[in-house]
Every structure is written in C-alpha cells, then in structure tokens.
Amino acid sequence: MVKGPVVPTRGVLRPLGVDEVRLTPGFWGDRQELNASVILGHCREWMTRTGWIGNFRVAAEGRPPSELNGREFADSEVYKLLEGLAWESARAGKDIGGLEEITGLVAAAQEPDGYLNTRFGPHGPGHRYRDLEWGHELYCYGHLIQAAVARARTHGEDELTGVARRAADHVYREFGPDGRAGVCGHPEIEMALVELSRLTGDDRYLEQARLFVERRGKPALADIEFGRTYFQDDVPVRQARVMRGHAVRALYLASGAVDVAVETGDDELLQAVIAQWERTVAARTYITGGMGSRYSDESFGEDHELPPEHAYSETCAAVASVMLAWRLLLATGEPRYADLAERTLFNVVAASPATDGRAFFYVNTLQQRVLGPPRVEGQWPWGRPPVGRRAPWLAVSCCPANLGRTLASLSAYVATADDDGVQLHQLTSCAIETALSAGRVGLRVETGYPWSGAVTVRVVEAPGGPWRISLRVPAWAGGASVSYGETRQAADPGLVTIERDWRPGEELRLDLPMRPRWSHPDPRIDAVRGCVAVERGPLVYCAESPDARLDSLGVDPATPPAETTAADLGSAVTLTVNARETRPKETPWPYGTEPSPPAGEPEPLTLIPYHLWGNRGPATMRVWLPDIS
C-alpha cells in the first residue's frame, strides 16, 4: 500500500509514499522539520486555546451549543490537524502527541448513526443538513476522512478509520442513490470519499463521490448573494470552461472530479478538468502561482483580472492547486502540472508561514502599500486584510492546519515511479527507495535548489540492468543540461529521462541556468501594465520596505539583476536592480494633462525572494515594479 494522500488505482505514474521518499535537509526538508517542531504544535495549541478541540467534548457530553466555539467549520481544522499528526507520526516513526487523544474526543462525539458535527449534531436530527449552502457538514466529513485515510495508510486501520467509515456510511444513506440529491456548499468530501474507496475497496464511497460531482451545477444548491458561481453550482463540472467562484472550493471540486474520472475511467470528465485548468493557468493565475484575485468572495476574477494590490491568493487555494496539479500529473504524466506545483509551493505555500513557524499569511498579496495597525495582544487578528505581517492565528483559520498537513506529507508530492524508472518532479534534497519491476532502487538527491541550479542524483541501490531516472527540467529553464559519467547533454524543459544500467555510486547531475530574469505580463492583465517582475529559478522576487521606499520607484530592465546576499536573510540569494525615483508632484487632484514626471538618478534596489517578505518586521512590498526604461 502506498503511504500517500493520493493513491489512484490507475494512471500514468505511480505515486511514491512518505516511506519511499524522505526529505533531507534543504529548502523543503527544513520546512518539514519546522512543521514537525513548531507548526503542528502551534496549531494544536491554538485549537486548544480557542476551544475548537474542546467542541468535541461539548458535543459528546451534550452540553448546550452556547459552549461551542469558533465558526461552523471549526471541526475541519481539528481534522486537518489530525491528518498532519498522522503524516508526521509516519515520518517520525512514532505517534505524535495528541493524535490518539484527539481521535478519542472525535470518536466520542459521533452519534450512533454515524453523524458527526459538533455544531449541528448536539441539536438533534432536525438540525442536520438544513443549510447545505453554508453549513459545511459534508466538508468537515471530507477532512475527517482524509485524516483517517492518512492514519490507516501509515499505521493501519484504527479508531479514526472506524469513525470515518461510519460517517461515510451515514453520508451514503443520506445522500446516496436512494437519498437526498444534495451536495455540500464547500466541495472537499468528493476527493476524500474516492480515497476512502481506494483504501477500503468499497465502491459505495466512489459512487457517492461521483454523485456529488455530477449533481453540481444542475443546480443542486440554493442561490446566494454571491450567486451559485461562488460554489461552482452554476454549471455542471463537465461543462464548465474555467475555474470560477471561490478558489478553494473550485480547486477542491476539480481535484475530486479528477479522482472520480480516474477511478471510473471517465476520460470526458478528466479532459474537462484539464481544459479548465489550462485556461485558469493561462488567464487566472498570479505569477506566484497564487489563485483567486477577489477579496469580496475569495474568488477567481474574470480572465486577466489579476490585481497585485489586494490580491487574495489564499494560502489554502495554493494548497488546493498543488493537490489538483498532483492528481493531473499522476493521471497524465505531463510535467506542466509539476511546473505549476513548483511555482506555487515556492511562492505561496512557502510564503505563508513565518520563518519561525508561528505566524501565517492567509492572503498572499502581491503589493502591500501600507502597514496595518499594530497587533494588539489578546486580540485575534482577522488576518484577511493584508496589513504587512503574518498573524499567529485567525478567526477563520483554515490555512495554518492546511499547511501543516501539506508540509507533513510533502515528500509524497516529490517523486513517482512507473515500471521502468523513477521520476523526480520536485527538485529537492531527499532519499528515494522504491521497487521497480526489475527490483529495488535507491537514490539520494542533493541540491542547494532553489539557490543553486545544480541537482545531483546519486544511485545507492540498483537492480542491475537498464532502468530510467527522469528529472523535470522546469519550463523556465531553457539552456539546462544533464551530465552523467563522461556524458553531458542539453536538457530541454520537460521530463529528461536517462535510461542505462544505473549502478550504485553513479550520479546524474542536472544543471539549471539560474540567471535572474525580467518577466513581462500579458498586456491583458491590466493591473500590472507597464510593470516588470523579477524571477530567478522558480522564485518570484519582490522589493520590500526595509530596503526601499516603494511608492514611487521604477526600474530599468535593460540591465540584468545582479546576485547578492543579505545578512538578515540567511542563505537566500537576493538581487540588485537599477531603480529610479519618479516622485510626482503633490497636487490637489491626481489626474492631469501632463504625463508622469521624469525619473531621477539611478540607484540600486534590493529584491528579495517573495516567500521571505515580512520576516524582517512589518513591511510594505511589491512584486510588480514600474518599468521606466
């Protein structure tokens, strides 16, 4: 059994589990360690303090609803934490504190018929599923089931698996072929049910997921102020042309639809999601990989509506986008999905947590004009309006635990195998051990990526005879090369595969060109017209207020950015570009018959990796820089 979050029964590539790929020290390995040592505990502490974990006790003991805490989806946060603890227990090789205790609380709150929700459950059956649009009950089951699957795959079935099965059976009775034709306002349960079906072999769960996917958009839910687009109930999944509405919901639904399509062999459905993904990437995705441009309803905007200012780009949408990309990669084998996942991981997922792991961005704006008011001790920041700093916790706190479970299972998103070889999709230091049809293979990947462009893959175990090692050359990496033995050859973007009789001790080395580059936006992205951004390798860069006053700077892309380092940013590569001040006159009215003022003298401007902004104190920031050339 593959010990990973996504284990399709068919597809081009076979995922490698968390026991087959282990991250070693490096960009992602270090973050996984931080997750283990800080983030998961931080989440547990806050969920205890806020009473979200305690809600299960309130429900189990039948205490009044006035004793419940948090929002209607608070249960799901606890489940995400459980999932993170399950993955981390597998990684650590021992159960992480809290896992068993919280599982016990959850189990105690489940009702005899399988229903489980602290918010609606204690009020009796008449309160169940009364508000599918906003109640999040099925959404919460989704996270429960994903946690249970993680636990079962890494530890074996236990109490949590039982709880999840009973809940899923209950859902099948209530919403199955003979039940009510409803769906959840927040998709999530679809992919969870497919995974439970994969785990247990019980086809009812797959059928239930299929029903949830197919009912959507016919429509299945009531209209709401944001319109049914908000929860993707405007158009059936297989007829939709693009991702739209609430970004996390859209991406979770698409992930579930891919799972259903793969398991049922429904190529039409798979192709529909692929087409939606293509247009979404081409017209509705930030340069960081972030998705969702609108604040008002956490939604995708229209094509090319990608304002950097007040950009939403929710952390959970980035997690969801990586989940979707991974599913599409497994189904098709195409490296473009890993390309987007890489961009999103480095520039949104890595940007959300502070370097100390104790504060998080909920939204990942691309421009921060001003600092918000100072943090008040004891007050939870709501955290959504960007204020130039991360928040230790949020009233709507979906993101920290979503990060926690993602980082804990991150090694499962790195590499795959097929009969003939291993494919490394994310270029990160790790150890890979798995079995091919020819026998067991072992690899050690070592790299300073993304700071360095050299990735070395050393063979430590090999079956004898020819087999293949494949490495993804990112789409931005024109001019890359691979070398092994005495051979050195150009490697175009895509998957470069070297088949030979790889022997222990041999190395395959990938060299990526890490020259910083200016990036220009499609001119239809009106909000960044006349601007340029800087990228280096997979990283997007930004200017931040500790280094410059940002409201009237322009840059000249004629000169290439120069590499530097900053004492206060550790091993990060920083950059310097030529900037010029273009401070306009202060006038009583900001529109006039004269074009912009001329620019001042050139001065150097430091750029830092976007994912590190806001770690040197509250800051203003911008990714897109006015082009004054």
Place this chain on the structure above:
Amino acid sequence: MVKGPVVPTRGVLRPLGVDEVRLTPGFWGDRQELNASVILGHCREWMTRTGWIGNFRVAAEGRPPSELNGREFADSEVYKLLEGLAWESARAGKDIGGLEEITGLVAAAQEPDGYLNTRFGPHGPGHRYRDLEWGHELYCYGHLIQAAVARARTHGEDELTGVARRAADHVYREFGPDGRAGVCGHPEIEMALVELSRLTGDDRYLEQARLFVERRGKPALADIEFGRTYFQDDVPVRQARVMRGHAVRALYLASGAVDVAVETGDDELLQAVIAQWERTVAARTYITGGMGSRYSDESFGEDHELPPEHAYSETCAAVASVMLAWRLLLATGEPRYADLAERTLFNVVAASPATDGRAFFYVNTLQQRVLGPPRVEGQWPWGRPPVGRRAPWLAVSCCPANLGRTLASLSAYVATADDDGVQLHQLTSCAIETALSAGRVGLRVETGYPWSGAVTVRVVEAPGGPWRISLRVPAWAGGASVSYGETRQAADPGLVTIERDWRPGEELRLDLPMRPRWSHPDPRIDAVRGCVAVERGPLVYCAESPDARLDSLGVDPATPPAETTAADLGSAVTLTVNARETRPKETPWPYGTEPSPPAGEPEPLTLIPYHLWGNRGPATMRVWLPDIS
C-alpha cells in the same frame, strides 16, 4: 425659511431653496423630470412589491416578525422615498401621490415613547439598540428626520414632522447627555439632527448630533471583522487624517461633522474635515469623482489604491460626496467643492440611472471585462457585482431612493447668494429668483452644457444699483472667458464675479473651452499605469463594447480626440480617437521574458460619455485606455 435640505445658520454663502432655483429643460432639468415621472414611482412600486412599505403596517398591527420583509435598514428606503416625494411635491406645487398615505403608515408604527423601527420595534424594548454596530436604528431615524425636515420646509409642519420630533426626543432621552454613550454603526443621524435643530430651533438636537460626532473613535462601538475603521470608529473625527472605511458612512459622518462644526462655531472640527477631504480627493478619488475602491467592505482603499476594475464607487457614496461638498461650499465659499460636486454629479450620479429611469447601477465600475449572466425575470439581481447592466431593483437597494431624493432636490445644490449677489455653482439651465439686500433679483440661465461650453445668464429682474453675478469656471476650464455688453474678458478657473448695475434684459455669457483632453493619472495609482483617459468638459469618456472589442486595444494620445455624434445616444457628443490592436499571442502561461507584442494598424475608436454606458444593451466598458504611443 430656505426650502432646501441644508440650511446653516452661518457660513459664507446662503443656499437658495427649491423655490428660488427651478431647473429648466437641459441635462439636469430633464433628469429631474425623469425622476418625477419615473424614478420616484418606480421606487414606490418596488418598495410596495417587496413589502418594505408594508413593514410599517406589520409593525403597527403587532404582527409577527416573520411577516417583515427586506433587510434591517429597509425602513430607511421608505424614508428616502418620503423625502423625495416631499421635494417633488414642492417642485410640482401639489402633493405627490403616496406621501400622505405612507406618512400615515409610518406614524402608526411609532411606539408611544417615540421609538420607531419595524425590525426591532415589534419585539419590545428589550430588542432595541442591542446591536448598534449593525442594527441601523439610528441611521433609519436620520432618514426619517431628513424626510420630515424636507416636508416641513416645503409644506409646513405636519404629521411627519411630529413623528420625527418624537423620534428625536426619544433619541435624546436614550443617547443624550444623560443617556447611553452609543453611536450608530452607520452615520447619518448626525446631519439629520443638526437640520432638525435648524428647523425647530431646539438646541437639544444639535447637542445630540455633537455627542454622536464626538463619541466616535474613542471608540464607541465593538470591534468587527472589518475592524472599527469600517464605521470610522478607529480615530476621533477631529484627529482623522483622511476618509477611510465604508465610503458612504465616512462621507455621511463628515457631512454631519461639518454641520455640527458650522452650528457650534467649531473651526478646528471644520478644518479637520477639510484636511481629510483634501487628501481624499488627492489620493482616494476616481477620475469620475467616485469614491470607495474596495468591494469587500464597500470602503475607501489606501492612498492611490484606485483600481478601475471591480471599482466600487457606490452611487450612494457619490450622493454623499455631493452632500459633503455642498456643506463645505456653503461654509467656505470655495469653488473647489463645487468642482468635485460637478464631476461627481455628471460621472456617477448621472451614470447610475438608466436613461429610462427604470434600472440603476449600485456600483459604478470603471472597467467591465465581461457580461454577467442574463437577467432572470422574477429574480432580484443582487446588483453589486458589476455585470455590465443596471438592475431594476436590488436586495440592498439604498441607491435608487437616494438618487430619487437627490434629483428631486437638485435645484437646491445649484446656486447660492450673499448680501451682494448670486453665485451659480452648477452650470445648468434654470430660473433663479431671490432677494438680495438691495432687493429682488431674477436670472434665467440657459446652456447646452455639458455638450456646449456656452452658458448664458439673462437678468430678468433687478433691484437697480450695483450687484454681483458670479459664475464658477471649472478647474479644468483654462482659457475660459466671460462677456457682457461689449466687454469680453478672460476668466480663470474659480468664481468669476461681475459687479455692475445689472438691468433686466442684460446677459452675462460664459464660454468654456470644450476641447477634449487626454488625462494622465498620478503614477502612484498603480492600477492605471500606462493608461490614459479622455475627458471633455466635466465629462469622463469611456469605450464600450457596442463600438469595439476592448480587451486588447491601445490608444495614441498624440492625436487629439475628434468630436462626433452617435445616432443612438441622442444629443450626446461622442469622440473618436486613434486606437491600435495589440492582441497578444495565446500562451499557456501569461508571464514571459518578452515585452508586449507590437501594435497593429491604427483604427478609429468611438468613446462615449461614461454616464451613458450600458444604455445600448449589456456592455463591456473601460475608462482607462492603454497608451501605446
């Protein structure tokens, strides 16, 4: 008694009432006629159909709250309608149907102690004022009182005045010097109470308004998800530096603060509001005069955060901005306030209603990329997300009745007098009759403005001896001239004043240069970098989809726009500019190392006045055009 909505007891200029200034056919006179013949009746019909008027009957009869309709502020819509009917009755010289009947319903719902609110009233005293943050009870009183003042000034005190006095007395008991130190989450009552004090001479109402203004920001309300900035409870009014938070609330509060400052002689408070207004105009105002750039909380953004796309620019914020500008104009006599009012009236207030008066924009975006889904009969459009068309009604329907009362009283915002003469602030066809210290004067203003730049003021009555006629030369109108008799002289922007022994039959003529002009934004307004807009006279222009495909057009401001007319836009002056297509390649990823594609061949592009967009069917639109010069 001046028959107008704002009648300060002191100030530089004396407002002229609706009996002293009557609009005659022309841009605004025609709209006032449309308001009389269509808009007010449309509002009454919808408020009847939706049950908002019926709510007063439900409350009076003590029927259960389940029979109430609409949102918690629905009462205020009925009051705004009453105010509009009061002004229109004065204009028409006879009571407009509905006024007396609705007044009777309102009066019947008032409780013996003066409390009046259909939403909270029927549930008894324990439900009153429980949620000052969101309950809107004091806000509703504000509109009630403004309606009653309008009625009393134009007709004499009647049942409605009694209702308003009882409500205001109740407020004074509950929130006065000896009462609870609360304020309303939505400012509005402040300016209403000052006006009631001006009407009745009762200083308690002024004192109550002063208390509401002074309590704010200390803070007086609970924190909310949007933060206390949302309802201007973050900083005391006299310490604030700029308008912020919910735009309508901010502008209503500022209006009330000016009223309080003027009546109490509090120059510090007045200067504080003026300073806030200055920065708001310089950095937080759209080229249309629209205010409020954020969708999520209908709020001002930060300085220079003025995205055209998804711009909020609520119609009610425009109405409120005109109200504030008028108060500042009366207090100071400075023409810059009338300049902003003109811009806002022509480009937001006039843009909201359809030319047939039966549909309205709630938000006045400056860029519409796509058309929304088609309207479904019987479904109320929520109307806030811009979909390229106006809505006949909205669930939150603050704007139509706000327009109705504003248009019905518009002649009261046109001209003022002082001892020595008359000042014409808005250049519109009208008849003015008033008394100066020297005796009665009469003027007829005739103009094709804003299509023509000629404004003729004919004297029809004069007292003999010297007196002054002043005309506002708009800030954009460099090169204007005035002429009278054989004299012709240059007239700089500002108030041009000609003092002479004006005799009946004599004319003063103002000639404004109406050459269309390219306008460039302050470079700190990032969202429109590299773009230009076109203005002509007081009008902002836009490109609309019936005339062009807008997603890849650029313009060359080297060539001046040429004047044209469009058969389907009546008397409107349309413009033609040189445009070029810059259609980018379709690529899988919208960011790349190559700058924009070169532009195609020049082609003519029609621009229409912004306020007319969306009247030729659903449309896409943009005000800011990429500059490809």
